[in-house]
Structures are given as structure tokens and as C-alpha cells.
Amino acid sequence: MAQTRYGLRIVRIILLFTILALVVYYNLKSGVDSIEPPSPIPAPKPPPTQTPLPSDYYGWTLTTIPNGTHVPGFTLLDHLYLRNGTFYVVTLDRASFPFRENLLSRPVETQLRFIAPGWQDAGRILGTASGVLGLETKYMKDFSVIVYDPPELMKDYFHWFGEVILGAWRVYSHISPDEPAMSATPPKHLPLPRHFILPFMGRGDLAGSHGALMRAAFPYVTIEWSDYWDDLKRLDTTVVFDRVMLVNRHAATRSPSGSVPWSSSMIAGAMNVTVPPNFLGSCAEYAVAGHALLEEGFDRRLSAEDHDGLIEALRELHAEGICDVRVVTLERMTLREQIHVAARTSILIGVHGSELNLQLWMPGSTVIEIFAPNGYSFDNELVARNMGLRHYAVWNDTFVTYDKGSYHPTVNFSDGFDGVIPVHGPTVSSIIRSRLPAQPAWKYRTILPGTAWYDWSLT
Ligand SMILES: *[C@@H]1O[C@H](CO)[C@@H](O)[C@H](O)[C@H]1NC(C)=O
Ligand SMILES: *[C@@H]1O[C@H](CO)[C@@H](O)[C@H](O)[C@H]1NC(C)=O
Ligand SMILES: *[C@@H]1O[C@H](CO)[C@@H](O)[C@H](O)[C@H]1NC(C)=O
Ligand SMILES: *[C@@H]1O[C@H](CO)[C@@H](O)[C@H](O)[C@H]1NC(C)=O
Ligand SMILES: *[C@@H]1O[C@H](CO)[C@@H](O)[C@H](O)[C@H]1NC(C)=O
Numbered sequence: 001m002a003q004t005r006y007g008l009r010i011v012r013i014i015l016l017f018t019i020l021a022l023v024v025y026y027n028l029k030s031g032v033d034s035i036e037p038p039s040p041i042p043a044p045k046p047p048p049t050q051t052p053l054p055s056d057y058y059g060w061t062l063t064t065i066p067n068g069t070h071v072p073g074f075t076l077l078d079h080l081y082l083r084n085g086t087f088y089v090v091t092l093d094r095a096s097f098p099f100r101e102n103l104l105s106r107p108v109e110t111q112l113r114f115i116a117p118g119w120q121d122a123g124r125i126l127g128t129a130s131g132v133l134g135l136e137t138k139y140m141k142d143f144s145v146i147v148y149d150p151p152e153l154m155k156d157y158f159h160w161f162g163e164v165i166l167g168a169w170r171v172y173s174h175i176s177p178d179e180p181a182m183s184a185t186p187p188k189h190l191p192l193p194r195h196f197i198l199p200f201m202g203r204g205d206l207a208g209s210h211g212a213l214m215r216a217a218f219p220y221v222t223i224e225w226s227d228y229w230d231d232l233k234r235l236d237t238t239v240v241f242d243r244v245m246l247v248n249r250h251a252a253t254r255s256p257s258g259s260v261p262w263s264s265s266m267i268a269g270a271m272n273v274t275v276p277p278n279f280l281g282s283c284a285e286y287a288v289a290g291h292a293l294l295e296e297g298f299d300r301r302l303s304a305e306d307h308d309g310l311i312e313a314l315r316e317l318h319a320e321g322i323c324d325v326r327v328v329t330l331e332r333m334t335l336r337e338q339i340h341v342a343a344r345t346s347i348l349i350g351v352h353g354s355e356l357n358l359q360l361w362m363p364g365s366t367v368i369e370i371f372a373p374n375g376y377s378f379d380n381e382l383v384a385r386n387m388g389l390r391h392y393a394v395w396n397d398t399f400v401t402y403d404k405g406s407y408h409p410t411v412n413f414s415d416g417f418d419g420v421i422p423v424h425g426p427t428v429s430s431i432i433r434s435r436l437p438a439q440p441a442w443k444y445r446t447i448l449p450g451t452a453w454y455d456w457s458l459t
Contacts, residue, residue, distance in 0.1 A: 060090050060129045060130075060133075061079045061090075061240075062079065062090055062091055062092060063077055063078065063079045063080055063081070063088075063089040063090050063091055064077070064078045064079065065077055065078075065097070066078055066175055066243075067174060067175045068174075069171060069172065069174045069175055069273070070098055070102075070103075070171070071171055071252075071269035071270055071272055071273060072098070072102040072251050072252055072253075072254050072269050073102070073167070073247065073248050073249065073250070073251035073252020073253070073254070073266065073269065074167050074168055074171035074245065074246075074247055074252060074269070074270060075098070075102075075103050075171075075245070075246045076171065076172060076174075076175065076243065076244070076245050076246075077089070077241070077243070077244050077246060078242065078243050078244075079240060079241070079242070080240075080241045080244045080246070081133055081137075081238055081239070081240055081241075082232065082238065082239040082240075082241065083132070083133055083134070083237070083238045083239070084233050084236070085111060085199075085229070085232075085233045086111050086112070086113060087104065087111060087112040087113070087246075088112075088113050088114070088115055088129075088132065088133060088238075089112070089113070089114045089115070089116075090115045090116075090129050090133075091114065091115070091116045092116065093116070094114055094116035097114065100112055100114070101251060101254060102251050102254060103246060103248070103251060104148055104246065104248050104251060105248055105250035105251040105254065106248075106250040107148075107149070107150055107200065107250075113132075115129050115132060115133075133238040134237065134238055136237045136238065137237065137238045137239070137240045138235065138237050138238070138239050138240070139239075139240050139242070140195075140239055140240065140241045140242060141194070141242050142191070142193075142194040142242055142243065143191055143192070143193045143194060143242070143243045143244075143245070144193055144194060144195045144196075144197055144241055144242075144243070144244050144245075145168055145193045145195070145196045145197070145244070145245045145247065146197045146198075146199070146241075146244055146245070146246050146247065147164055147168075147196065147197070147198050147201075147247045147248075148199060148200070148246065148247065148248045149164075149200065149247070149248060149249045149250075150200045150201075151198075151200060151201045151202070151205040153249065154198075154201065154205065154206070155205055155206070155207075155210075157209065157210060157354075157357060158354060158357055158379070159266075160206065160210055161210075161213070161357075161360050162267070162357065162360055162379075162383045163249075163265075163266040163267050164247055164249075164266075165217075166267060166270070166360070166383065166386055166387065167247070167252065167266060167267045167270040167386070168245050168247050169279070169280065170267075170270045170273060170275055170279060170386055171245070171270055171273050172190060172245055173190060173273075173275040173276065173279035174273045174274060174275055175190070176190055176275065176276050176279060192218055192220065192221060193218070193221055193245070194221065194222070195221065195222050195223070195224055196214075196218075196221060196222070196223045196224065197224045197228065197229065198223065198224065198225055198226070199226055199229035200226055200229075201225055201226060202225055202226055202227075203225050203227075205225070206223070209335050211223075212335055213335065213339075216339075249266050252266040252267070252268075252269060252270075253265070253266055253268075262378035262382055262407075262411075265378060265379070265382050267382055267383070267386050268382060270386055271382070271385055271386055277388060278363075278364075280363045280387065280388075291323060291324045291325075291326070291344050291345045291346050291347070292314065292317070292323050292324070292325050292326075292345070292346070292347040292348075292349065292432055293325075293326050293327075293328060293341060293342075293345040293347070293348050293349065293358075294310070294311070294314060294325070294326070294327045294328070294349045294350065295328060295329070295330055295348065295349065295350040295355040295356070295358060296327065296328075296329055296350070296351075296355070297329065297330075297331065297350075297351070297353065297354070297355045301351045301353075301418075301419075301420060301421050302351060302370070302420070302421055302422075302423055303420050303421070303422055306421075306422050306423045306424070306425070307423075309423075309424070309425040310349075310423055310425040310428060311327065311425075312425055313425030313426050313428060313429040314327075314349075314425070314428075314429060314432075316429065317429050317432060317433070322432070322433065322436060323347070323432065323436055326341065326345075328341060330355065330357075330358060338358065338361075339361055341358075342358050342361035342362050343361065345358075345362055345365065346362075346365045346366065346436075347365060347366045347367075347368065347432055347435060347436070348362060348365065348366070348367045348368070349367075349368040349370070349428060350367075350368075350369065350370065351369075351370045351421055352369050352370065352371050352372075352375070352377060352380065352417075356369060356380045359380065359383060359384060359387070359389055360383065360387070362387075362389065363387045363388055363389065364387075364388055364389065365389050365390075366389060366390045366391075366392070366431075366435045367380065367384050367389050367390070367391050367392070368392045368394060368399075368428060368431055368432075369381070369391065369392065369393050369394065370394045370421060370423050370428075371393055371394065371395055371417075371421070372395075372414055372415070372416040372417050372418075372419065372421050372422075373395045373396055373414065373416075373422070374395065374412055374414040374415075375395070375412055375413065375414040375416075375417045376393065376408050376410065376411055376412045376414075377411055377413070378408075378411065381393070381402075381408075385404075390435070392431050393408070394423060394427060394428060394431070396422045396423055396424050396427070397424035397426075397427045398427070399427060399431060
């Protein structure tokens with residue numbers, strides 16, 4: 001009997017273990033089923049409810065604005081996502097980003113979205129990001145500049161170099177850590193972009209001197225047009241940009257201070273960022289004498305008599321050995337000659353208008369802009385300020401110049417603004433006399449940050 005009972009107990013124990021083993025097996029099996037990811041996303045880490053927020057979450061690297069490098073219309077973004085023509089910012093903290101309209105506004109308002117959890121509900125971002133962005137990504141290494149604007153204005157030399165390129169480089173330079181290196185010979189500069197991407201422009205929209213100068217300024221950079229953008233859309237995958245400077249004119253002209261007279265300028269906000277003084281990387285070897293350049297357009301706008309008076313006043317400066325003087329008409333010069341002459345000029349004189357575009361290649365110099373009496377416009381002055389040039393406005397026999405932080409009160413397209421303009425020569429030469437001691441001339445000068453120590457030497 002005892003033996004039978006003992007045998008039964010063993011049978012019961014075996015049965016019990018078998019059932020237990022079965023239960024454990026099924027539990028494990030179903031457990032494996034339930035933890036098998038529905039998609040190849042890495043296993044969840046603990047939800048990041050505490051600060052600081054993680055930079056990498058569930059495999060989605062969060063989008064950031066490095067060192068706060070943003071003014072409306074010019075934004076540096078690390079890990080910006082793009083899918084089917086729409087940009088996505090992935091963040092755990094929506095409030096740390098500017099308004100969408102300050103990043104990207106027109107042409108199409110909705111083409112930038114935020115993937116952000118509602119009020120620190122960090123766990124949900126995983127599902128949201130994967131749901132929207134899918135699971136495959138294509139990684140775009142290094143630094144790209146995306147100019148999200150239609151071609152109309154960008155075809156213009158001034159709008160392209162004086163606003164898009166100057167503004168983008170100035171804002172980008174905000175992250176520049178090593179100022180002294182920029183004064184080295186040849187000057188150092190921040191990493192150049194690998195691509196310029198122009199989603200709404202076609203091949204040929206930067207025709208003529210634009211394209212040529214872009215190649216000179218950024219020798220190893222590719223320019224991609226709308227066909228490339230359309231290809232990215234058709235990829236049906238998410239493109240991850242390592243670092244992007246996102247440029248948008250409409251956003252840039254949304255000035256926070258609508259009361260200032262230059263608020264509609266694209267580069268008004270760019271003046272607000274702090275940058276090293278030599279951010280254009282265009283330092284130089286000094287030559288001994290100063291060089292002044294009078295630029296007169298084809299449609300010379302100074303009255304004949306005043307033109308002669310101005311030339312006479314400049315000739316006196318030359319004769320006294322105060323500076324070398326040249327009188328040129330840019331339209332008659334090749335691109336190379338223009339840059340060559342800009343590279344050695346330390347004082348540029350011209351009538352208000354596109355003649356003064358040459359200042360774009362003269363960082364650190366002086367520009368003297370002749371207006372019709374009482375007339376004023378900020379276009380050239382804002383370029384000068386962004387580039388670190390000293391700007392003078394001349395009204396016949398009077399002039400003004402403004403220090404940082406002070407401004408002419410208003411735009412004034414006065415009577416005769418575009419007509420024949422008077423100028424008193426000795427007034428201009430007095431400005432040059434006062435500037436020259438502080439204004440060395442350059443023997444060499446690079447024309448844009450990327451110019452590989454371009455040989456615009458005088459020899
Ligand atoms: C891509 O965007 C277009 C409109 O911009 C839309 O019609 C199309 O359905 C989208 N494609 C996918 C795959 O979402
Ligand atoms: C961030 O910008 C400041 C100037 O505002 C500069 O001093 C600092 O070096 C920059 N930091 C980095 C990491 O670029
Ligand atoms: C520049 O910054 C100041 C203060 O930070 C602000 O009041 C002003 O509106 C800004 N100007 C532009 C054009 O962004
Ligand atoms: C310009 O200034 C000169 C010198 O003061 C003066 O003689 C001349 O009349 C002025 N011209 C005009 C148009 O005001
Ligand atoms: C604008 O110019 C006109 C002359 O054309 C002058 O009468 C007027 O006072 C100027 N306005 C301002 C605000 O300077």
C-alpha cells in the first residue's frame with residue numbers, strides 16, 4: 001500500500017511538473033510573441049520623463065538648432081527629416097523651437113511639421129515618428145543649404161549674393177568657435193556646405209555671373225535643382241539631413257519689429273546674430289597705399305558738371321599721395337576683372353543702386369553711397385552692416401554715417417531719387433581723408449568663405 005501511495009505521489013509530482021513545464025513553455029512562447037517588435041525599432045529604453053531630454057530616443061535622433069543658430073528665415077538644424085516634400089522636426093519639447101512660420105513660410109505653408117509629444121508624453125513620439133516617417137531612412141551626411149524660395153528674386157545678383165548667401169553665411173557663422181583661426185593666412189572658415197539644394201529652381205536659374213561666382217566661392221559644392229527635389233519625393237523614404245541651413249525669404253521678412261524702416265529686408269534679422277569680425281574669412285595682406293574706386297554705371301546719374309568736380313577732387317587725393325584712385329564701369333569689365341578690382345579696393349564710391357554691389361566682395365572696407373538730396377534707402381547699408389563695412393550716405397555737400405545700433409529714421413524715395421543727382425566733390429574727398437588712416441588696402445583678399453585662397457593678387 002505504502003509503495004502504491006508512494007508511486008501515486010511520484011505520478012502526481014511528474015504530472016504537476018509536466019503541467020508547470022507546459023504552462024511555462026506557453027507563457028514563454030506567448031511572451032516572445034508579445035515582445036517581438038511589430039516593426040524593427042530598437043527595444044524601448046525607459047521613458048525620458050526627467051530632464052535633460054535625451055538626444056536619441058527609440059532610434060530617432062531628435063532635431064536640434066545647434067547653439068540657437070536661428071533668426072527668422074535662416075535656421076541651422078541638425079537632424080531634420082524630409083519625406084515626400086515635407087520637412088519634419090522630431091522633438092520632445094515643441095516649445096523650445098521657434099514658430100513654424102519663422103522657419104518656413106511661403107511658398108507652401110504646411111511643408112514643415114513637428115512630431116512632438118503632447119506635454120512630455122514622451123512615449124508616444126516613438127509611434128508617431130515611425131507612423132509618419134516609416135522605418136527606412138536615407139542619410140545625408142554633412143552640411144546642406146536648402147533655399148526654399150521660388151526663383152523670381154533669386155535670379156537677381158543682389159538678392160542671391162547680398163541676401164541669400166550673405167545672410168546664410170552670417171547666421172551659420174554664429175557657431176564659429178575659433179575666431180583667431182579666421183585671421184590666419186590663408187584664413188580658416190567653417191566647414192563648407194556639401195550641397196546647395198534649390199527645390200523650386202531649375203538648371204539655368206542661376207545663369208551668368210551667379211553660377212560662375214558660386215563655383216569660385218564654393219569650389220567643391222554641388223548645386224541641386226528642382227529635379228533633384230522631385231527625385232527625393234519619389235524615393236518614398238525618409239531623408240535625414242545631418243545639418244541643414246534652411247533659408248526662406250518670406251520667413252526672413254517677418255520682422256519681429258515692424259516699426260523699423262528696413263523691416264522688409266531679408267537680411268535685417270541676420271544683423272542680430274553675433275559673429276566673429278572676420279566671419280567671411282576674407283582677411284588679407286596689407287599693401288601700403290589706400291585704393292579708392294569710383295563706380296559709374298552705364299547710365300551715369302551724376303550731373304556732368306558734378307561728375308567732373310568729383311573726379312577732380314579724387315585726382316587731388318591721388319596727387320597728394322593719399323590714395324590710388326580708379327574710375328570704372330563694372331558693366332564693361334569681365335567678372336574676373338571686377339573681383340580683381342574689388343579685392344584691392346578699400347573705399348568704394350557710387351551712386352545709390354546696383355553699382356554698389358561690388359561691396360559684396362569688399363568686407364571690412366568703406367562704402368560711400370551718393371543719394372539725391374533727402375533720399376534714403378537701406379538696401380546697400382544693410383549689406384554693409386552685415387558684412388562689417390562702414391557706410392556713408394552723401395547728399396550733395398552733407399553726409400551721415402551711423403554707428404551700430406543707430407539708424408537713419410526712414411526710407412525716403414525723395415523727388416529726383418532716380419533722376420540726375422548732384423554731388424559736391426570735396427565732401428566725398430573729405431570722407432576719404434578721414435577714413436584712410438583707419439582703412440588699409442589689401443594686397444590679397446578671398447571673395448567668399450570657401451574661396452580656396454583665390455588668387456586675386458595684384459602682381
Ligand atoms: C505625397 O504628397 C502628395 C501631395 O503633396 C500626395 O498627393 C501623395 O499622396 C503623397 N504620397 C505619399 C506616399 O504619401
Ligand atoms: C555658441 O555661440 C557663442 C556666441 O554666441 C560662442 O561663443 C560659442 O563658442 C558657440 N558655441 C559653439 C559650440 O559653437
Ligand atoms: C533683433 O533683436 C532685438 C532684441 O533681441 C529685437 O528687439 C529685434 O526685433 C530684432 N530685430 C530683428 C530685425 O530681428
Ligand atoms: C551742392 O553743394 C554745393 C556746395 O555747397 C552747392 O554750391 C550746390 O549748389 C549744391 N547743389 C545742389 C543741387 O544743391
Ligand atoms: C523726403 O524728401 C523730400 C524731398 O524730396 C523732403 O521734402 C522730405 O522732407 C523728406 N522726408 C524726410 C522724412 O526726410
